[in-house]
Amino acid sequence: MAAMAMESELREAVRLLADKQAILVFTGAGISTDSGIPDFRGPQGVWTRLDPSEFTYQRYLADPEHRRRRWQMALDSPIRDAAPNPAHVAVVDLWKAGKMAGCVTQNIDGLHQAAGLPDQEVVEVHGTARRVACLGCSAGWPTEEVLERVRAGEDDPVCPHCGGILKTATISFGQMMPEAAMARAYDLAGRADAVLSVGSTLSVYPAAFIPLEAVGRGVPLVIVNRGPTEHDHTASMKVDGSAGQALPHLVAAIT
Ligand SMILES: [Zn+2]
Numbered sequence: 001m002a003a004m005a006m007e008s009e010l011r012e013a014v015r016l017l018a019d020k021q022a023i024l025v026f027t028g029a030g031i032s033t034d035s036g037i038p039d040f041r042g043p044q045g046v047w048t049r050l051d052p053s054e055f056t057y058q059r060y061l062a063d064p065e066h067r068r069r070r071w072q073m074a075l076d077s078p079i080r081d082a083a084p085n086p087a088h089v090a091v092v093d094l095w096k097a098g099k100m101a102g103c104v105t106q107n108i109d110g111l112h113q114a115a116g117l118p119d120q121e122v123v124e125v126h127g128t129a130r131r132v133a134c135l136g137c138s139a140g141w142p143t144e145e146v147l148e149r150v151r152a153g154e155d156d157p158v159c160p161h162c163g164g165i166l167k168t169a170t171i172s173f174g175q176m177m178p179e180a181a182m183a184r185a186y187d188l189a190g191r192a193d194a195v196l197s198v199g200s201t202l203s204v205y206p207a208a209f210i211p212l213e214a215v216g217r218g219v220p221l222v223i224v225n226r227g228p229t230e231h232d233h234t235a236s237m238k239v240d241g242s243a244g245q246a247l248p249h250l251v252a253a254i255t
Contacts, residue, residue, distance in 0.1 A: 009239040010246060013222045014253040016236050017194055020220075022101035024192035025091055026211040030199025030225055032109050034085040034244035037078050039199075057175035060167060061135070067165070068155045074168065075147055079108070079129050084115035087198065087243035090251040092116045094196075097255035102188040106200060106207050108170045123185045125207050127170040127178065136164020143168060177206060189214040195221045196250075199243045203230040224250070 017023060029039035059066050088111050094100045095117055103112055104123045110130040112122045132146040133139070139161050146166060149157045157166050171177060189195075192214045202208045202223070212231065215221045220236035223229055224246050232238050239246050 006239060006241045006246065009237060009241075010249055010253075013224075013237045013239050013250055016220045016222055017196065017250070017254050020194040020254075021099055022191055022193045023094065023099055024101045024188050024195045024211065024214055025094065025103040026195060026197045026200060027091070027103065027105040027107060027112070028198070028200025028202075028204075029107060030201075031087045031091075031243045031247075032082065032085075032107055032111055032199070034087065034242060035082040035109070035111055037082050037109055052173060055173055057172040060172060061165065064156050071147075071150045071155060071157070074129075074143070075150060077129065079110075080144075080147075082109055082111060084111045085244045087247040088112055088115035088117075090247040091198075093255055094251050095121055097251075099255060101192045102184075104185045104188060104207075104210055106204060108168075123181050123188065125171075125177065125181050125185055125210070127168075129168050129170055131169040132166050133169045134159035134162065134164045135167055137162040140169065182206070182210075185210045186213060190217075192219060194219050196224070197221065197229075197231075198224045198247060200225065201227075201229045222250075 033039055060070065091103055091112060092115050102121055102123060103117060104125060105112060106126050108124065108126055108129040110128055113119055130143055132141050132143050136159055139159060146157055158164065159166060189210050195211045195214045197211050202211065211221065215234060221234060222237050223232065223235045224239045224241065224243055226240065226242050
């Protein structure tokens with residue numbers, strides 16, 4: 001029964017997107033759960049075990065003990081070993097077919113690029129866990145290089161150039177959104193002729209304003225997500241299912 005419901009939802013999603021040439025793909029944690037990365041807000045989500053108020057930017061700056069704990073958590077992060085799944089590959093296929101305006105992601109796992117999407121096609125509005133930056137001089141390194149130093153005994157590594165605090169290039173609670181990335185994302189939203197939102201509950205702002213901006217111009221919104229989102233009522237079609245199952249079918253049918 002559920003499978004049949006998803007089939008008819010997919011048929012309608014295909015009808016809505018078939019003739020579109022500039023689809024804005026907007027992705028959230030749900031596209032990466034099939035890659036073994038737990039989401040934040042679901043019933044098994046990270047925030048059921050950890051208190052988000054402990055993870056502010058201000059705390060990171062002020063508390064060396066907190067930073068030590070964060071580097072240890074980074075060593076254990078499931079992101080380090082995660083590989084792209086068929087949903088990430090489907091996004092690459094959509095791009096190759098010339099039907100994608102761009103991909104805006106809330107994810108910090110770098111799996112769109114790992115699947116083969118060029119950097120310039122991906123806007124990471126919450127930053128990336130694959131890079132570390134100095135908060136003093138903005139020098140940067142691949143995260144693995146810095147984790148190597150942590151493993152070798154530097155439990156709160158500092159910048160070799162200026163002595164500044166190092167932090168993964170992700171956007172923490174209480175931290176400014178990256179201006180250039182947000183501007184690129186809104187530019188894509190302004191050019192899109194449809195929005196395909198995958199694995200996002202569309203409940204985290206300001207990121208969720210980006211797809212909604214395009215939808216506000218009257219372009220269709222197709223949502224692929226397991227479970228409800230905050231904007232199901234706005235969607236032209238909602239496909240309730242896992243991204244890894246639904247997206248390859250959807251993209252194959254429109255490319
Ligand atoms: Zn520095």
